[in-house]
Amino acid sequence: MPSVSAEQQPDKSEQSQPAAEQTTEQKSQQKSKQPAPSDKAKTAETDQDSNAKTQQANDEDKGANDKAVDADDSDAKQSDSKQKNSEADESEQDSSALETLDTDIDDNDIVDTGDANYLEDDLLQQFETEFDELKGKIIDLSRSVDDYEELYARMRPVIEEKTQLLYERVSAKHVDLRLMTQLENDSEYQELFARVREIRNFYLLRQQIFNEASDEFKSLLTSTKLNGVTEAKLELSYLRLQLVIIIRGTFQRVFEVPARFAAAPLDIFMNLVMLIVGIILFRTWRNWAKEGLSQWRQKILAVRPRTSGKIKAARAVWYFEHTRSPLEWLIFINYMLRSADILQIPMVIEVLTTITFWVCVTFFAFSFLSKVIERGKQNLLRNITRAQSLSLKVAVWWVGWYKLSIELAEIFIAHGTILSWLFTAFLWLLLPVYIFFIQQWRDDCFTYMDQERDTPEFITKLLKSRTGLKGFAMANLALAMVLYYVITKGFLGLISKVESGRRITAEIYRKKLLSDNSELLEKSKSLANLSPEQSDILIESEETYVASVLEEPIEKVMTMLEQNERSHIAVTGERGMGKTFFLHSLQKKHPNALILRCSEDFGEIIEQVREQLEIENENVKAGDIIKALEEKQIDLVLMDNCHRLLTPEASGQREIRRLYGWINELKGMCLWVLTFDNSSWPLLSALGIATGFYSATIELRPWSEEQIIELFDRRCKEANIEVDYSQLIIPRQLVDVEDETIEGRNKSGIYRIIWGYAEGNPAIACRTLAASINVEKGGYLAQLPAYPDNKIIESFDINTLLVLRTICQFGRCNTNDIVNNLRLHGLIVNSALSASVAQDILEQVSGRYQITWLWFRPVSKYLARQNLLPR
Secondary structure, three states, X not given: OOOOOHHHOOOHHHOOOOOOOOOHHHHHHHHOOOOOOOHHHHHHHHHOOHXXXXXHHHHHHHOOOOOOOOOOOHHHHHHHOXXXXXXXXXXXXXXXXXXXXXXXXOHHHOOOOXXXXXHOOOHHHXXXXXXXXXXXXXXXXXXXXXHHHHXXXXXXXXXXXXXXXXXXXXXXXXXXXXXXXXXXXXXXXXXXXXXXXXHHHHHHHHHXXXXXXXXXXXXXXXXOOHHHHHHHHHHHHHHHHHHHHHHXXXXXXXXXXXXXXXXXHHHHXXXXXXXXXXXXXXXXXXXXXXXXXXXXXXXXXXXXXXXXXXXXXXXXXXXXXXXXXXXXXXXXXXXHHHHOOOOOOHHHHHHHHHHHHHHHHHHHHHHHHHHHHHHHOOOOOOOOOHHHHHHHHHHHHHHHHHHHHHHHHHHHHOOOHHHHHHHHHHHHHHHHHHHHHHHHHHHHHHHHHHHOOOOXXXXXXXXXXXXXXXXXXXXXXXXXXXXXXXXXXXXXXXXXXOHHXXXXXXXXXXXXXXXXXXXXXXXXXXOEEOOHHHHHHHHHOOOOOOHHHXXXXXXXXXXXXXXXXXXXXXXXXXXXXXXXXXXXXXXXXXXXXXXXXXXXXXXXXXXXXXXXXXXXXXXXOHHHHHHXXXXXXXXXXXXXXHHHHOOOOOOOOHHHHHHHHHHHHOOOOOEEEEXXXXXXXXXXXXXXXXXXXXXXXXXXOOOOHHHHHXXXXXXXXXXXXXXXXXXXXXXHHHOOOOOOOHHHHHHHHHHHHXXXXXXXXXXXXXXXXXXXXXXXXXXXXXXXXXXXXXXXXXXXXXXXXXXXXXXXXXXXXXXXXXXXXXXXXXXXXXXXXXXXXXXXXXXXXXXXXXXXXXXXXXXXXXXXXOOOOOO
């Protein structure tokens, strides 16, 4: 039950005491339409001293009509008001009391506040206590849920009686709901709203009983049977009481604004200022929007080139320009209601806000739909009929009125009979709307399903029945499937806006690709692969690299050089992420640089330095190197694959420590840039070898889909390869590009699949692309990327997985390195190595084992899932 100003009302403990019971004689006077004392006078009796109350009660029991002599005594005034009419007319009364009796109280305003049930203030507390105890017993299984019915049967008459009595009392002309009266802590006002809160709490308790009672009981009380009708009348009486309070309070508080302004002008003045500011801003915006939005849209389209993002932005501005009015009014009215709350009646704000929201939102949805249909007739919805358009608009209005009605019912009477009736009524209204909708769209749904490649076979068989009642049922199924595909595509398109979402999408539909393209896969087995020269261009060409990938890390190194920084930078990244190309790009930007390639032997590094610096001494010392660096003016040293100096054997840190010691001897001469695989870098950090050694760390991150696509296009152009993608079958969920050709959509789908599989690794992506192109009659035919069977590695025992983990961590290992690292028997290690080589998981390079490119991604992902490698 709402109150006029909830935040300023007293607690229940501060409610004024109820008026004393009326005598039988006084009740008979009321039936004879004799004047009765006002509620204010009755309430004032509670303020008399205890002796006066006792004397008054004794006089009433004896039927005496004694009056007090002293007219100024308030106790005498109260006694005089309870005498017979003849005695009351002869007594001298206050002019204000006479005015109240003669003018403010009609015959219909008299309320029998002496009813015993109405005066028992502890009834609510008794029922609440009984409800809590009953709920606990039901949980303990000592009482039945049906006992709620008996509790409500006793409580309902009390609710009905209190609601009716309070309604009659509030309906009286003299009831004062002004804000100033509330602030003055008027006893009658406070007592009145104590009753309002009491009834509200009764209805809340009623709602709790409904929630806990049996389904049969709730169904009965919310039905259209006699019980339901009776409950609806009770809720209507409660609704009527609230409306009377709201309406009467609104009128009285509007008319008291001048008096409130005189007493406290600042608050009302600020409210008026907020109203004026809101009106000015609203009018200013609407005047600007008439021309401003159109000009804004033209400016967006005037920028060249017109990318898809700019076109979408301009289209969004156009839609907003033609559908903005309901949104403008929604914002304006909400601002006015929240910022200028002069009346301070919370329920009025809540009701008006709810009405405004759903009316404006419904109008906006209707306007937006109309514009979509109007614009869509040019392309996507070009074949929409007038009846189909009408069915969509009717559905929008049904939703709007449904939500408005339900929320208003929840505000006033919460979940009960009337709300249940409204819900049922709207369901019945939905039936013709739904039938009309299905009839207008059934043919389009069937057509969509006929063209959908992903439709399951059993669904296709069911949808062959398209006439009669069964056809109507199948139309419902077709509509459900259409909604499923549209929502799925929309969701996948949404998550495809981020890289991780596109990877997930590609992985989800990889298996479906294999089944849909089984014929093409079988055909590709007899076709030739690309020539070695073309494969090398696709895989290793540095002429067509994407420079934008390395702009930021190169800029960071060049800035440090310009600042004459002479420290050490660690560059980390996955194998194949472009660390070597990064160093070559730095050398092109800064010719006075020295590039060194690391192996497992530190001595080879010294030999490279001697050759590149042209040092004649075979026994190269630090002084020789410093002199040569100064002569050649070299201030940047680039070292690639430094992780190879860290080997898995017991003394595996020796070579890397020699490197750090040698660099320290040359301290202050150059800026050093050292690259490491990210699988080895955590181990190196954990060993504490390089603690405090590096002043900066640069991580080469995975490439974005756009960067991989640019790399593919450049290398295909360099290799003079034009691939035919038209024979592939790609699920539309993988394609979110605006391309009308099957060729373009399939190409985009294949690129996304490869990028998702490679997880942004350009080396893996280029090798996968090269393996996905076959030669057919002088042309090039695209096939699905071939992935290793993960079941092979999943079948390996733990010893084999540990061997693979060691090789992944250190890049390249020989048998002795692995034996010394894992402390396994040589036979076990050799067996694991042999099994991995047989499956093409491992290959030998310079007498050491490393993971093949084909298996690099499956092995690293599986070991990470098994917590054997960091993710």
